Amino acid sequence: MEMELFSAAFFSALFAIILIDLVLAGDNALVIGLVARNLPKHLQRKVIFWGTFGAIAIRVVMTLMVVWILKVPGFMLAGGIALVWIAYKLLSPQSDAGAAHAAAAPAASFAGAIRTIVIADAVMGIDNVLGIGGAAHGSVLLIVLGLAISVPIVVWGSQLVIKLVDRYPSVILLGGAVLAWTGYSMIVREPLVTPWFAEHTSAKLLIAVLVFAIALAPWFTARLPAQLQALVVLLPAVMVWMLAFEVAASVWQVRVDYLLATTTGEYLLEGVRWLGWLPLAAGLLWLRERSTRRNRRLAGG
Amino acid sequence: MLLIRRSARAANAVRNMSPGEELFVASVVFCMLLAAFGDAGNPTVLDALGFEFLIADLGGEMSLLAVGHWHLIEFLLGGAILAGVITALQILAAAFLRSLSPAASRGIDKVPIQP
Known part of the structure; x- marks a missing residue:
């Protein structure tokens, strides 16, 4: 450039x-x-x-x-x-x-x-x-x-x-943010995926949130209380879930677009897209809670 | 073997920042996300959905700021301004809320009500 x-x-x-x-x-x-x-x-x-x-x-x-x-x-x-x-x-x-x-x-x-x-x-x-x-x-x-x-x-x-x-010490955090931004810019500048991003503009925003959610995760983890730290994993997981629908839309040639659904199948797809991650998130939190309790029990003897 | 790891404070940077520094970096990250939104925001999608009025409002604001094409210096300046505004609002809100709470009954600033 x-x-x-x-x-x-x-x-x-x-x-x-x-x-x-x-x-x-x-x-x-x-x-x-x-x-x-x-x-x-x-x-x-x-x-x-x-x-x-x-x-x-x-x-x-x-x-x-x-x-x-x-x-x-x-x-x-x-x-x-x-x-x-x-x-x-x-x-x-x-x-x-x-x-x-x-x-x-x-x-x-x-x-x-x-x-x-x-x-x-x-x-x-x-x-x-x-x-x-x-x-x-x-x-x-x-x-x-x-x-x-x-x-x-x-x-x-x-x-x-x-x-x-x-x-x-904020210089390090700023450096991390600049690295994340550079990483995001590199991902969206990749010639192999640029045409795909032009068709799926919302995917760019999902990628941006995903990149910052992963790169800055240690910062959020340090700030959140122990019982809320699972949310640090949840945010990138939801972004990957949403991104998967964008990828699926181009692979299977289905229309996944905001509020543009017209047929029952498209309504179902929209429903799964926007609400389907909730049971997954609940399952993830339940599994995490269970493993934490188990580890605590094992540590206690 | 990073140079910054020789400082114990820097090695744990996420735990050793002051609230002001943290607010500044958070504001810079917010500006970066806003730029990604400006970059990803497609006015034709809003048009197709029947939200043409938003193109004039939101889309117009976005293009005025050209937020999708911001560079690092603009992020830093934008972050500094945002952090400054948030701090000012915080101080004003605290002062306003303090004025709402009554003074202690025996406090020196309690105005005696004469019958």
């Missing part, structure tokens, strides 16, 4: 890229430190320099590759779904923050250290480059600008980022 330079859309995409880059930034400095800690002093300085260089280079190459891959039909949809999952994982509370760093083992040689750093950065950066690729709308200039602004912040200003998110 061509974007006018220095327009609101341009700056919005740039801001989204920087925000995604910050909230999904990997802890490169710590990985480099952990990998280089057992090396001789003269090699440590070289490992820090080349490790940082390698991490930046692999990030740039991966981002450009993602922009290219997203042009392949189907990958935009897959990327959008993956971003929704990434947003969900980003917002899920972590009880053992920092424990994952133990995975970075110290290296015995210079080449081994660089290899470990580059592989660690590639693994840590997959979600990041996917988000950036989606937010950039295919513009290489935006990606280069976003990386030029955010990479120095992440590499040399990690303490600044930590201080920012520590003072304002």
